[in-house]
Structure formats: C-alpha cells, structure tokens
Amino acid sequence: MSVACGNDGKATDHDSTLDVGTYSTQPLDSSYDDRPSYGRGVLVESLRLGARAAFGSEIAPEFSAGHGGIVLATEDGIRNADGIMAPAMAPFHPMGAFITDAAETPYVGEHDKHYELSIGLVSFPDEQSATDAAVALAQNDLGMNGKNELVGLPDYPAALSHWRPGVPNLGSWMAWKSVVIAVFVQSRQANLDQLTAFVSKAYQQQLAKLDGYVPVARDQLPMLKLDQDKLLTRLVKTNDARPDQRDFAVYSPRGFAGLGTDPVAAAREYGDAGVKAIAVSDNKYLYDLRDTAAARDFTTRLAKDPTISKFVPMAGVPGAADISCFKATQPNPTVAAARRFRCVIPHEEVVAEVFSTEESDVRQLAAAQYTVLKGAG
Structure with missing residues (x-):
C-alpha cells in the first residue's frame, strides 16, 4: 500500500522483555517540528496540495492505473515534470508542488503509444503570481516547437492550451486563485476533440477537489507543522x-x-x-x-x-x-x-x-x- 526502504541507523538503547535486537525503544522527540523551517513548510504545503489532487481514473477509464503522486517542491526549488518547467516559474516564487500520473496500465514501455495523464498543482504567494506563472509556463512550452498551435477550451476560457497537429498529446495551464493547475494528456491517436475532452474533464474534477482549499501566506510557510x-x-x-x-x-x-x-x-x-x-x-x-x-x-x-x-x-x-x-x-x-x-x-x-x-x-x-x-x- 506504500513505498518503504532501509532500516539503517539503528540505535542500541532499549529496555524491553521482547527481543528488539539493536533497535531503540526510546520515543523520538518532536524537534523536527519545533523550529521554523522553510524546507519543511514547502513539503507540508506540497502535501496539502496532494490531499486535493485529482486521480486519473476519476477523469476517464483510459487512465485507470495510478503511477503515483510526487512532491515536486524541495527546499532548493521545484523539479521539472510534465507541464511544469521550474525555470519558467522561478520568478513567481512557487511555495509547493504536487503531481499525479496515471495511464491505461500500471507499467508503460518508454516507446509505446498509450494513454497517459498528469495533473500538477503548484501554489504561489498570491493570485497575480499564479496568473503570471501560468502564462509563463504555457509560453515556455509553446515556444519549444514552432509547429505548436493554440487550442481553446470552451468550458475553461482562462486555460492556456496548445498541441502540435498530428502529435497525440496536449498541454494546458490554468490559474485558480493562487494555484496553477497544469494538465498534460497523451492519447493513442492525434484526436484533438478527444484530447480537449480529457483536459476539460481533468479541470472539472480538479477544481472540485480544490474547493475549500485555503492557501497559506508566504511568511507563514516556515511555521507549517508536518x-x-x-x-x-x-x-x-x-x-x-x-x-x-x-x-x-x-x-x-x-x-x-x-x-x-x-x-x-x-x-x-x-x-x-x-x-x-x-x-x-x-x-x-x-x-x-x-x-x-x-x-x-x-x-x-x-x-x-x-x-x-x-x-x-x-x-x-x-x-x-x-x-x-x-x-x-x-x-x-x-x-x-x-x-x-x-x-x-x-x-x-x-x-x-x-x-x-x-x-x-x-x-x-x-x-x-x-x-x-x-x-x-
């Protein structure tokens, strides 16, 4: 049900009638939460976004297999991912980021044609920063290939979307309050109607999950408790x-x-x-x-x-x-x-x-x- 690793760093102090080997039975203190920490705050904000992330199977059956959720934000900045290019966002001071991935099967070959969907959430200090960041992300991706063309979503006119005709994927970015939603979808065929329908449904589901989300003020980020x-x-x-x-x-x-x-x-x-x-x-x-x-x-x-x-x-x-x-x-x-x-x-x-x-x-x-x-x- 989860990912686990390692058991190094064992301590030796214990007082138990059971065989605990070299493991410590001394309770851990809470010093990890006692002092202000920007890095911890970024992680907590990212996990808060993850708690509201939409899943691929909620969008369409083509994305029934989850490929995991990942915190993209670190103390050193944001990592790149589908639809999220860290350098493009840096001037707008992102405070947390989380992305979910899904596909038609749990394991997808690198060169296979398949259905794939990623939905990224990035929080910013205010609504203007999020709006500007969405524009920067969309323009950055649009400019990577001169054959890219803008695509409109009638249900979400604020979304900035584009695709390359003949290529079966589409990227889209939209600011919602102080959060940017980044959607990347890939299909088995270059069907623009299908791609835009997937993206529109992704926005519908994601906006519903974000309802009630309360952003944290930037100066309060180091105070967030893990x-x-x-x-x-x-x-x-x-x-x-x-x-x-x-x-x-x-x-x-x-x-x-x-x-x-x-x-x-x-x-x-x-x-x-x-x-x-x-x-x-x-x-x-x-x-x-x-x-x-x-x-x-x-x-x-x-x-x-x-x-x-x-x-x-x-x-x-x-x-x-x-x-x-x-x-x-x-x-x-x-x-x-x-x-x-x-x-x-x-x-x-x-x-x-x-x-x-x-x-x-x-x-x-x-x-x-x-x-x-x-x-x-």
Missing part, C-alpha cells in the same frame, strides 16, 4: 528525523492513496475504515484511526490486504500476541526496495505496519515498535 498530532514520535527511529516525502512525513488518507496503483479504491478503503492520517518513517507506517474499534477492524483489513505482493501468515513475535506477521510469496514490482516480510502492530486507536527484507529483523523491528507504542500510552 505532524500536528505527533504521530511520527510513535514510530521506531531508524534514520534521521528529517522531513521527506518518502522517508519522514505525514499524509492525508487521499494523499497517501495517490501513491498507489489504484488510488480511488485505496482512498475509499481508508475513508470506510476511518483512517485519519498516515505517518511514514522509512520502512514503517502508522495509521491513525478514528477510535479503537476502527483500529481493530483496520488491523484485520491489513492482515488480508490483497497487494501485488501476496502475503501469507508466518510466526509472530514471541510474547506479543497482538502482533501479526507475514511473508511475501512474490516480489512487488511497484516498490524500489524489496519487502519480503511485514508485521502489523495495533495499539488503541493506531495501527503500525513495519517491513523488512529479513524474517528475524522484521520480528525485532515489530517488537521494538510494539514497545514504543505501549510506552507512548
């Missing part, structure tokens, strides 16, 4: 506590669902289960549920989770009957790191999930995680 409820302090420390979208962050259920191959289904499942937030720390996840009953039900759901890597039960942690452990019967091609073993650890209104490439290690990690949760109350 972890309002201190969920990350309840996970075993296995690496530096430095805010990072993959290794140390707190996601909304929708934002976290966007990382997977079927985000609509995942978002629905999280909503039905009562998941309020998901903390990510290296190879560990903490799901915050609405109450203890929901946490118990979600524990059962995780145990039966039909992921691409099929997991079957294995022996758990001696002395901790609450912990359930599993081993994968096949590798998961959607994650960069192998995750052969996993354990699920419920405690009151939260459920932790830990992964490892080694069976003995995952049990020790689970034991340490169990101890940390018990100590946190």
Whole structure:
C-alpha cells in the first residue's frame, strides 16, 4: 500500500522483555517540528496540495492505473515534470508542488503509444503570481516547437492550451486563485476533440477537489507543522528525523492513496475504515484511526490486504500476541526496495505496519515498535 526502504541507523538503547535486537525503544522527540523551517513548510504545503489532487481514473477509464503522486517542491526549488518547467516559474516564487500520473496500465514501455495523464498543482504567494506563472509556463512550452498551435477550451476560457497537429498529446495551464493547475494528456491517436475532452474533464474534477482549499501566506510557510498530532514520535527511529516525502512525513488518507496503483479504491478503503492520517518513517507506517474499534477492524483489513505482493501468515513475535506477521510469496514490482516480510502492530486507536527484507529483523523491528507504542500510552 506504500513505498518503504532501509532500516539503517539503528540505535542500541532499549529496555524491553521482547527481543528488539539493536533497535531503540526510546520515543523520538518532536524537534523536527519545533523550529521554523522553510524546507519543511514547502513539503507540508506540497502535501496539502496532494490531499486535493485529482486521480486519473476519476477523469476517464483510459487512465485507470495510478503511477503515483510526487512532491515536486524541495527546499532548493521545484523539479521539472510534465507541464511544469521550474525555470519558467522561478520568478513567481512557487511555495509547493504536487503531481499525479496515471495511464491505461500500471507499467508503460518508454516507446509505446498509450494513454497517459498528469495533473500538477503548484501554489504561489498570491493570485497575480499564479496568473503570471501560468502564462509563463504555457509560453515556455509553446515556444519549444514552432509547429505548436493554440487550442481553446470552451468550458475553461482562462486555460492556456496548445498541441502540435498530428502529435497525440496536449498541454494546458490554468490559474485558480493562487494555484496553477497544469494538465498534460497523451492519447493513442492525434484526436484533438478527444484530447480537449480529457483536459476539460481533468479541470472539472480538479477544481472540485480544490474547493475549500485555503492557501497559506508566504511568511507563514516556515511555521507549517508536518505532524500536528505527533504521530511520527510513535514510530521506531531508524534514520534521521528529517522531513521527506518518502522517508519522514505525514499524509492525508487521499494523499497517501495517490501513491498507489489504484488510488480511488485505496482512498475509499481508508475513508470506510476511518483512517485519519498516515505517518511514514522509512520502512514503517502508522495509521491513525478514528477510535479503537476502527483500529481493530483496520488491523484485520491489513492482515488480508490483497497487494501485488501476496502475503501469507508466518510466526509472530514471541510474547506479543497482538502482533501479526507475514511473508511475501512474490516480489512487488511497484516498490524500489524489496519487502519480503511485514508485521502489523495495533495499539488503541493506531495501527503500525513495519517491513523488512529479513524474517528475524522484521520480528525485532515489530517488537521494538510494539514497545514504543505501549510506552507512548
């Protein structure tokens, strides 16, 4: 259900009757959120946008397979992506950026003709900056090829769009309040009516998701908190506590669902289960549920989770009957790191999930995680 990696940086201090190996059972402090940080603020603003990102399968069945959601904004600036060219936006001081990708299949060959859709969201200090940035992005892309032609969208006259006749893709940019929406769509055929219909539907869905979004003032960006409820302090420390979208962050259920191959289904499942937030720390996840009953039900759901890597039960942690452990019967091609073993650890209104490439290690990690949760109350 998520991406995990690594378990280096283990500490050795612990006080537990369980076998925790060299893992620390000392709770992590919240210093990562205690001081103003521009870099942390950019990440948080990007994750706020991700919580409102539209998914490809909400646009059309041709984009049924999610290819993940990515934070494009870093402390050093914005990374390039489809429809988003960082140098063109730099003069307008972007404060956060998130992009989702989808296609007709989970895996697409580099040279295959296929359906593909990306929707990017970039926040700016004010509405004028967003308007100017949308113009700059559109003009930058338009000027890359002299054969590009402008395209109008009747339902969205403010959108700046163009395509190259005979080439089956179209790019479009539109400012909405202080956010720029960038849409790039590719089809199997150079059908302008189809391409514009896809883009119009993407705007319709994305604008609906942005309804209620409250932009942050630029001078308040360093004050944004990554972890309002201190969920990350309840996970075993296995690496530096430095805010990072993959290794140390707190996601909304929708934002976290966007990382997977079927985000609509995942978002629905999280909503039905009562998941309020998901903390990510290296190879560990903490799901915050609405109450203890929901946490118990979600524990059962995780145990039966039909992921691409099929997991079957294995022996758990001696002395901790609450912990359930599993081993994968096949590798998961959607994650960069192998995750052969996993354990699920419920405690009151939260459920932790830990992964490892080694069976003995995952049990020790689970034991340490169990101890940390018990100590946190």
